[in-house]
Structure formats: structure tokens, C-alpha cells
Amino acid sequence: STITQQVVKNVLLSPERTFERKAREVLLARRIEQDLSKDEILELYLNHIYFGHGRYGVEEASRYYFGKGVSDLDLAEAALIAGLAKGPNIYSPRVDEARAMRRRNLVLTQMAQKGFASRRAVEEALKAPIVLAPAVETMPTLAPEAVAEAKRVLAEVVGDKARLGGYTVTTTIDPALQAAGRKAIRENLDAYLARHGWxxxxxxxxxxxxxxxxxxxxxxxxxxxxxxxxxxxxxxxxxxxxxxxxxxxxxxxxxxxxxxxxxxxxxxxxxxxxxxxxxxxxxxxxxxxxxxxxLELGPQSALVAIDPRTRQIVALVGGYEAVVGGLDRASRAKRQPGSTFKPIVYSYGIHKRAFTPASIVPGVKGRTPPPAKKGEPPPEAPPLRVREAVARSVNPAAEWALETVGAEGVVAWAKELGVESHLEPTKSLALGAYEMRPRELANVYATFAAGGIHEGATLISEIRGPDGAVIALPPQAARRRVLDDSEAFVVTSLLTSVISGGTGQRAKSLGLPIAGKTGTSNEAKDAWFAGYSPEMTCVVWTGFDDAVPLGRAEQGATAALPAWIDFMKAAHAGHAVTPWPEPPGVVTIDIDPRSGLLPYTGQEDPVGEVFLRGTEPEEAAPSPEDEAVDLYEEEPGAEPEDDGETRPAGADDPSDSEPRPPGSTAPTPPRTPAGPGDTPVVPPF
Missing domain, CATH: 2.40.50 (OB fold (Dihydrolipoamide Acetyltransferase, E2P))
Incomplete structure (x- = not known):
């Protein structure tokens, strides 16, 4: 097509390839040639075409490559800029200096042949080295994902007028955090390649x-x-x-x-x-x-970081390469979240008072303790509490939780928390079998971090037109409370156990009040870590674009968590982080770790546990001596002796009170809090 047709395509029409658009292009090109001079058409062309690295227009390209305006370029520099038009990603001197020089010299030679420059001037220009201005990473190269969304949103709100230019779009991206996110992703993927030799x-x-x-x-x-x-x-x-x-x-x-x-x-x-x-x-x-x-030899990765206090997206990394027009996996790619979906299930159970962190998961045993003496068989594994199930990511426990609260309820709950992708109320829902975008999952965890308040995450903060007037943005999900602050605190407390004694223990090195969850999909095709502090929510995904397995020993803790740690370290550098405050609707009491009940008299190994007020246990666990009596001293059919203790009224008569969730009874006075950000409320595993 001619330069005039290029002007029509770039300025007046969409880039779609249809016969109708081509016909309009020809007609408009004729009209432009009647009304504008050749120089005016060329000026329009040079002010709109792409010159690589996110730069549009010859003036912006000149300042990017050489640090000066186009009127100050010498002949060699001007020839290099002119040579970029054919293929800016191929001939960029920042990509391939030798190829850029060959292209520049071709332009210079043609200028001499066609009389646009003297042979003497061209001979001098051919000898000139390429001296570039220091590369300053601006938004197109630092965060091309944000630039792509800015263009999409601008087109959505102003339509075809966006192609005329003059609009200013402000994003919420923090340049320092964006750079930290890209660096964390790249170093993590490089480490993966080193492990696998690719x-x-x-x-x-x-x-x-x-x-x-x-x-x-x-x-x-x-x-x-x-x-x-x-x-x-x-x-x-x-x-x-x-x-x-x-x-x-x-x-x-x-x-x-x-x-x-x-x-x-x-x-x-x-x-x-x-x-x-x-x-x-x-x-x-x-x-x-x-x-x-x-090349696509290794896997890719995505990172989304949201400030839960403002719901602004401060970092958005869609892959290893910062490529304009590249695939933004953080916003566009749908992948199985694996066990990072489990907190959605457990949070619904906490919200519905269906169970507590101390509830015993039926039919599932905890970790078998070591034998008391060498050569002896190990003791029987204890029952498994919900807190341990979350920390160790026990799949049967998540399936029990889903069955307890109902899969259809969990689907609706996930939508309340911000999941937009399609979910089915099946058993596999508990294990994260249904795909979603990293950006969706990040906002779910931001809701937990914000004390149960959901709000749409924003990347575009403002758009101004050519006249400086503010243009209304597309509507976002309204701010609303999904969990009360006490429920969110208990969910966060559960997720701190993943860090203190579960699959995310590596993150303890941060020394921050943090909560989170690892995730690994079937056959290790996806590896995740989703987590947050009071100030920052971050989700990292790693996997192959064509969903092949990541390989032996790869999981969320190895293929995603290291990048999450590196980013969170950068995000919290240089200042202290205040832990989550304990809301008045929460109580922390000691429990027996084997039963989830109150400690028996004289118990030496109780652990602290967090409860919604009114769901904490009131019954004490049997002491080892009591269990021995039950096993060996009572005659069959004998009546147990009265132990002389006074039981709460109605405690033996289920019809005397409203049904309560497993392990819950009337409130007891709280003790010193030990919740999120404080001393771990579970023993080491």
C-alpha cells in the first residue's frame, strides 16, 4: 500500500482485513491526496507509525534512541530512524546493532543515489558509529501489559477517536515494583532452566x-x-x-x-x-x-500485585519478556489454580459456621509422629484438624469441606469473592480443577487481606482527553463486604499456618506478617503461590503455555514461591509492617491439639487457636488417665461414676439448644491474642 493508504489505515480506519475496509481505504486515500500536499501526508505518516520499543512517531523515536529531537539529528542518525519503519523489531539498534547498521547504510546509499544527500556527506555518515542514548525504561518497555490495557480501555471509552492521539492515560503501576516483579519472574524462570538443563x-x-x-x-x-x-x-x-x-x-x-x-x-x-x-x-x-x-524452551510465568487497601494493581507481569503486543498471562491466560482455590472453600465454611480451625476432619489422619524409641513402631497418627489440613494442603480434607458446605454454595461464594471464570459445582472444585486468570485469584486474596471487603481491582486511574478534560472510566465492581472482619481474620489465621508450618515455610525468611497458599495442578502443569501481607497481595503462576508438565519435583513451593518471596521482599523493603489487628468478634483460647477440644486439667502441650466468638469449644478433652480407665477398668455395661464436675445446663441434651458447628459451643473469655502476624498458633509439624 502507498504512504497515503498507510496514513488512512493508521489514523482513520481500523487495521482489520476486509474488502469493505480496503475499499474505504482507497476512497479516503484519494480524498486526502486532493486536500493535502505530499509533505503534509508524509508528516502525518511519520508522526503515527511505530518505531519499536513502544515508541510511536518520529519525534518520540528520536528522543528514545538518541536523546534529542528529530530536528537535531545528523544524517546518519536520521537514516537509522528512517530505516526502522520497515521492521522496528528487526532493525532496532537496541536489539541487533549490526543489522541496524546494515539497514542504515542501505538508506544512506539510496539517499546518495536519488540525490537526497551529497556523496561526500553520505560517505562521512557511513563511517559514523551508532551512539545511542542511555536506555531509560519507560512504561511501554517496563510494563507493556499495562500499556496494552490502557489502549484497550481508551478504545472502549472513546472509540475510534483514540487513533487520533492526544489522550493521556494514567495507570496505577508502580515502576519500582513493576521492575521488581519482572526481575523476580525472570530469576525464578532462569533457576528453573538451570534445574532442568534447558x-x-x-x-x-x-x-x-x-x-x-x-x-x-x-x-x-x-x-x-x-x-x-x-x-x-x-x-x-x-x-x-x-x-x-x-x-x-x-x-x-x-x-x-x-x-x-x-x-x-x-x-x-x-x-x-x-x-x-x-x-x-x-x-x-x-x-x-x-x-x-x-524460542519457547522453558515455561512462562505471571505476577499480579494489588494493594489491598486501595485495590490498585501496582505490578502486572505477563511473562519473561517485556514485549509490546506479547501475551499477558496475568490478565488473559486461564489456568487451573490447584490448591490455591482451597481457601475459597474453607472461607465459606468459616463464614457459614460449618466448622472451625479446630474441627476434626472425619476419616483423615494427621501426620504420624516419630516413635518414642528407636526400633519401636510409630504411634498411631492423630486426628487431623482443619488448621493442619490447610497448612499441609491435604486434598481429602478440602473435599470434606466442600461436601460439608455444598459445592453450589461454594460456586456462588467464589463469585462473591471476585471469581469471574466459569465454575461447576463438582467434587473437583475443591482441588482447583476449573481454570481462572491470575488476576482474578489475586483479587480474591486481596479481599481476604482487606478484612473481607471486595472491590474491583483497578489498573487505569484516569484518562484525560486532548483538551485536558477527565473522561469517565468503565464501571468497576462496587465496594462491598463479603466476609465480616472477624471471619476474614480467622481465614488469614489459617493461611498463616501455611507459612509457619506448612507448604510455604520457605517464606518465613521474610520475617513479615504474611499469609498464603501454594498450588499445584494435576501433573504439575501449573505451579502457584498466592499470598498477602496487610499492605500487599501478590499471586505468581508458572507453567508452560501449552500446559505440558513442569517436571519432576516441581510444585508451587519450588516453581512459584521463590518469585513471590523476592517480590514481597522488595515491596516491603525499608519499613516495618503492622500485623493484622484482632477484631472484637474473635477469641483465642488454648485447645488440645489431638481433639480440638479444651485442654484437660494439667495438660502440658496445649496450643492456641482462633475462633469466631461463639464457636469455641466448651468441652474438655479426656486426659490420658481417663482414656486408660475407659479402656481397661470399666466392666461391660457398668455405669460410669459421677466425676463431681458441674456441666453447663443443657450440655447433655442436644434438643436444649440450637445446632452448632463441629467443635463449637458457648463463648469463653479470651486470652492474649495469637492470630495473624503474631506467634504461630499451631505447633511445628
């Missing part, structure tokens, strides 16, 4: 390996293909590959997979099958299929 040089396995893709690589959207290496281009730092019916190239310059900067011929042998995905912008074959691909 870095160059790559050899063809003697047997097995990935089968190459057959057919046309024409699947829409982001898709991973198995490509066979068929050649090497050391000069271009690329592998020649075959993806089904199409041949293409893939760069080997990624430091993620090529930390030693090996040449293409040393990076991978001929015949090796690699995981790749197409780069949609760039050269295409005659059928319109991409010819350039990116």
Missing part, C-alpha cells in the same frame, strides 16, 4: 524427544509449535527451522536460553526439535504465515 548447547536425544509439528502453523493467537532445526546462520545469530510446512528462523540471542552467547551452529544440532512461537509482526511467507519465531 540452556545451550542443545543436543539431539538418542531416543525420544519432541515430535516435530506437521501441517500449517496457522493457529490464531499465541501458540507453541515443535520446530526442527534444519540449518544455522551464524552471521545472523539465528537457527533455520521447519515448522510444519513452513521454513523460518529463530534468534539464538536470548540470554535466557543462551547465557554463554554461543553461535547458532553451537547452540543446537541439526535435527533438534525446539519449542517456538510465531512473531506476528515481521516477514511472512506467500501464504501470509510468519517466518520469524521466538
Amino acid at each position: 540452556v545451550a548447547p542443545l543436543r539431539k536425544p538418542k531416543k525420544g524427544g519432541l515430535p516435530p509439528y506437521r501441517g500449517k502453523p496457522d493457529k490464531p493467537g499465541h501458540h507453541v509449535y515443535h520446530a526442527e532445526v534444519i540449518g544455522h546462520d551464524d552471521a545472523g545469530h539465528a537457527l533455520k527451522i521447519r515448522v510444519g510446512d513452513v521454513e523460518g528462523t529463530v534468534s539464538v540471542e536470548s540470554a535466557r536460553y543462551n547465557p554463554k552467547r554461543l553461535e547458532a551452529s553451537r547452540f543446537a544440532e541439526l535435527g533438534v526439535v525446539l519449542r517456538v512461537s510465531p512473531i506476528r509482526e515481521g516477514p511472512k511467507d506467500p501464504a501470509g504465515l510468519p517466518l520469524r519465531y521466538r
Whole structure:
């Protein structure tokens, strides 16, 4: 298409490919050529086209690459900027300086041939090195995910006028936290690759390996293909590959997979099958299929961080690479949450007073204690309390909790907490079998962190038009209370046990009041950690885009938690964090860890437990001596002797009071609180 048609497409029309749009493009191009001069059309073109790294327009590109306005560029610099228009992601000097110089020199040579510059000036420009301004990471390169959403929301509220420019969109992203999130994700994924050895040089396995893709690589959207290496281009730092019916190239310059900067011929042998995905912008074959691909050897990751006090999204990382137009896995990808869904089930049970943290899970045993003496058989495993079940992520306990409160109720409850994805009221719901986005899950946990108040998470804080007027944003979910503050406190208390003595113990190193939950989906295809402090909620997901297993020994605690820890360390650096205050509707009392009841007289190993006021136990656990009497001293059918203790009125008559949840009775006076952020209320496991 002509430059005039490009102006029409970029400024006046949408980029869709239809016959109707093409016809309108031709008609409008003729009208523009009648009303505007060639120089005016060229000015429009240069002020709107893309120059790479999130920069649109020649003035912005000039300031990004050379740190000065376009009117101050010399001939060599101007030629480099002009050469970017054909393929900014290919010819960017920040991506490939040698290729950028070849492109610049081609432009200079043509300028001399066509009389736009003297041969002497061109000869001097050809000798000039490329000297770039220091790279300053701005929003398009720091948070392309936020930029993509800003464009989407702007188009939603102003329509086609967004293409004319002049609008200012303000996001809630904190640049320092965004950088910390990207760094945490990258270092975690690099550590995964080191564990599994998926870095160059790559050899063809003697047997097995990935089968190459057959057919046309024409699947829409982001898709991973198995490509066979068929050649090497050391000069271009690329592998020649075959993806089904199409041949293409893939760069080997990624430091993620090529930390030693090996040449293409040393990076991978001929015949090796690699995981790749197409780069949609760039050269295409005659059928319109991409010819350039990116490596997808290892898994990807996503991170979402929300300030629970304001519900502002302060960090949004959609993958390892900060690529404009890349897949934002944090906002778009749906994956199985695994055990990170369990707190939704347990929180509903707490809300409904169906059980307490001290309730015994029927038919499920706790961890078997070690034998008293070497050579002796271990003692019988004790019953399992709800708190231990949450800390250790015991699946049968979560299924019992779901059955206790009802799956349909949990589905409705999840919607109240902010889950938008489709859920089914089945048994597998308890184990997180239904997919959702990391961003959804993050706002659920932000509701727990905010004391039970749900609110829509925001990424766009303000839009102003070309005239400076504020433009109304799309409506968000209204602020409302889902759990009362006491219920949220008990849920948070349960999740602190994951940190103090469960699957998330590694996070204890932070020394912060934190709560959270690990998650691993079936066959370890997804690894999660979702957690929060009073000031910050963060969710991290790790997995392959095509949902292949992460591999042996990979789970939420190994493939996601390290990134979560690194981010939370950065988010809380330099200041103290105040623990959650205990609401008046909560009491903390000692219980017997084996029964969940009150301690027996003289018990030496009680533990503190948190209850909603009115659900704490009033019955004492039997002492070991009492159990011995029950087992060995009573005659069959003998009447037990009166122990002389006064029982609460009606305690022996179930018809005398309202039904209560398991382990709950009338309130008892509270003692010194020991809830979230304080001394762990469970013994070490």
C-alpha cells in the first residue's frame, strides 16, 4: 500500500482485513491526496507509525534512541530512524546493532543515489558509529501489559477517536515494583532452566524427544509449535527451522536460553526439535504465515500485585519478556489454580459456621509422629484438624469441606469473592480443577487481606482527553463486604499456618506478617503461590503455555514461591509492617491439639487457636488417665461414676439448644491474642 493508504489505515480506519475496509481505504486515500500536499501526508505518516520499543512517531523515536529531537539529528542518525519503519523489531539498534547498521547504510546509499544527500556527506555518515542514548525504561518497555490495557480501555471509552492521539492515560503501576516483579519472574524462570538443563548447547536425544509439528502453523493467537532445526546462520545469530510446512528462523540471542552467547551452529544440532512461537509482526511467507519465531524452551510465568487497601494493581507481569503486543498471562491466560482455590472453600465454611480451625476432619489422619524409641513402631497418627489440613494442603480434607458446605454454595461464594471464570459445582472444585486468570485469584486474596471487603481491582486511574478534560472510566465492581472482619481474620489465621508450618515455610525468611497458599495442578502443569501481607497481595503462576508438565519435583513451593518471596521482599523493603489487628468478634483460647477440644486439667502441650466468638469449644478433652480407665477398668455395661464436675445446663441434651458447628459451643473469655502476624498458633509439624 502507498504512504497515503498507510496514513488512512493508521489514523482513520481500523487495521482489520476486509474488502469493505480496503475499499474505504482507497476512497479516503484519494480524498486526502486532493486536500493535502505530499509533505503534509508524509508528516502525518511519520508522526503515527511505530518505531519499536513502544515508541510511536518520529519525534518520540528520536528522543528514545538518541536523546534529542528529530530536528537535531545528523544524517546518519536520521537514516537509522528512517530505516526502522520497515521492521522496528528487526532493525532496532537496541536489539541487533549490526543489522541496524546494515539497514542504515542501505538508506544512506539510496539517499546518495536519488540525490537526497551529497556523496561526500553520505560517505562521512557511513563511517559514523551508532551512539545511542542511555536506555531509560519507560512504561511501554517496563510494563507493556499495562500499556496494552490502557489502549484497550481508551478504545472502549472513546472509540475510534483514540487513533487520533492526544489522550493521556494514567495507570496505577508502580515502576519500582513493576521492575521488581519482572526481575523476580525472570530469576525464578532462569533457576528453573538451570534445574532442568534447558540452556545451550542443545543436543539431539538418542531416543525420544519432541515430535516435530506437521501441517500449517496457522493457529490464531499465541501458540507453541515443535520446530526442527534444519540449518544455522551464524552471521545472523539465528537457527533455520521447519515448522510444519513452513521454513523460518529463530534468534539464538536470548540470554535466557543462551547465557554463554554461543553461535547458532553451537547452540543446537541439526535435527533438534525446539519449542517456538510465531512473531506476528515481521516477514511472512506467500501464504501470509510468519517466518520469524521466538524460542519457547522453558515455561512462562505471571505476577499480579494489588494493594489491598486501595485495590490498585501496582505490578502486572505477563511473562519473561517485556514485549509490546506479547501475551499477558496475568490478565488473559486461564489456568487451573490447584490448591490455591482451597481457601475459597474453607472461607465459606468459616463464614457459614460449618466448622472451625479446630474441627476434626472425619476419616483423615494427621501426620504420624516419630516413635518414642528407636526400633519401636510409630504411634498411631492423630486426628487431623482443619488448621493442619490447610497448612499441609491435604486434598481429602478440602473435599470434606466442600461436601460439608455444598459445592453450589461454594460456586456462588467464589463469585462473591471476585471469581469471574466459569465454575461447576463438582467434587473437583475443591482441588482447583476449573481454570481462572491470575488476576482474578489475586483479587480474591486481596479481599481476604482487606478484612473481607471486595472491590474491583483497578489498573487505569484516569484518562484525560486532548483538551485536558477527565473522561469517565468503565464501571468497576462496587465496594462491598463479603466476609465480616472477624471471619476474614480467622481465614488469614489459617493461611498463616501455611507459612509457619506448612507448604510455604520457605517464606518465613521474610520475617513479615504474611499469609498464603501454594498450588499445584494435576501433573504439575501449573505451579502457584498466592499470598498477602496487610499492605500487599501478590499471586505468581508458572507453567508452560501449552500446559505440558513442569517436571519432576516441581510444585508451587519450588516453581512459584521463590518469585513471590523476592517480590514481597522488595515491596516491603525499608519499613516495618503492622500485623493484622484482632477484631472484637474473635477469641483465642488454648485447645488440645489431638481433639480440638479444651485442654484437660494439667495438660502440658496445649496450643492456641482462633475462633469466631461463639464457636469455641466448651468441652474438655479426656486426659490420658481417663482414656486408660475407659479402656481397661470399666466392666461391660457398668455405669460410669459421677466425676463431681458441674456441666453447663443443657450440655447433655442436644434438643436444649440450637445446632452448632463441629467443635463449637458457648463463648469463653479470651486470652492474649495469637492470630495473624503474631506467634504461630499451631505447633511445628
